[in-house]
Amino acid sequence: MPRPRTPLLSRERIRDVALELIDDHGLSALSMRRLADALGVQAASLYTHYATKDDVLDAVANKLIAEVDTSGFELGWRQGLLTWARSYHAALTAHPNAAPIIASGTQRRDEFLAMANAVHGGLVGAGWPARRATEISGAVKYLVIGAASTPFASGFADDVQVYLDRYPHLTQAHRLRSDAARIDQDSFELGLRALVRGLEPGPGASASSVP
CATH class of the missing domain: 1.10.10.60 (Homeodomain-like)
Structure with missing residues (x-):
């Protein structure tokens, strides 16, 4: 043919x-x-x-959102958040130019709605009040999209002379670009773990009592 x-x-x-x-x-x-x-x-x-x-x-x-894993909530809300955030971040860092599409929100996108439903259900099912579950989801989204769309380490100049005279605390900044991927990944992981640890008061806590 x-x-x-x-x-x-x-x-x-x-x-x-x-x-x-x-x-x-x-x-x-x-x-x-x-x-x-x-x-x-x-x-x-x-x-x-x-x-x-x-x-x-x-x-x-x-x-992109179809690649995000929400199955971790079966093992508890903390593992759910970690698994969700890491896979969400991986999906976006593979396609950073598409991050603004994701940032525009759920709208009527089926995969988005399924993801939001799984995350919210996992948190509420673990005992978090619905309002706090929404806030937690939002905080993770801000972290993920911010990390994927505004890499930190790659923003510095390679030339040490840029920093020597006027910025004495940044004299090693010229080294960051060569190791940018690791620094950005480690920075994201630090922020994620700090966020989840900050929720340690646990399910059922009132909105005012959770940091």
């Missing part, structure tokens, strides 16, 4: 190529026309599968 002249399209292929474009060029560079060019089709062909660019972004968000 001869190959079709027009490449075969599917929702999954469109979504995956959109993520590739975001990874390579940033979120602002994505348009339906550029996506169509990357797929070798006319832009009009995309609208058979996705009505709008926002629908494509929702599909990208769902793909």
Whole structure:
């Protein structure tokens, strides 16, 4: 059978190529026309599968969130938070240019809603009041998205002369870039563990009594 002249399209292929474009060029560079060019089709062909660019972004968000593991809540709320946060962070650090899509929230994204349901249910099921469970979920989200979208160690200049005269406490900062991945990962882990330890008063504590 001869190959079709027009490449075969599917929702999954469109979504995956959109993520590739975001990874390579940033979120602002994505348009339906550029996506169509990357797929070798006319832009009009995309609208058979996705009505709008926002629908494509929702599909990208769902793909990333589907990689997040919420099964740890079966072992307790602390393990649940650690497993959830680490897998959430891993999914975003693999695609940092997509972090703003995730930061935009749950909306009507199925995978987001399933994740939020599992996390909230795990916390409430362990005895946390619903309001506090929501706050805990929010705190973890802020930590994850902040760590994934604003890496700390890579922001310093490589040249030690930048710091020598005016910033005497930063004279080793030029070394950070070469070890940025480890520093950023360790910083995230420090923040996560500190957050979970700060919740040690435990399930059932009132909102005012939990630090």
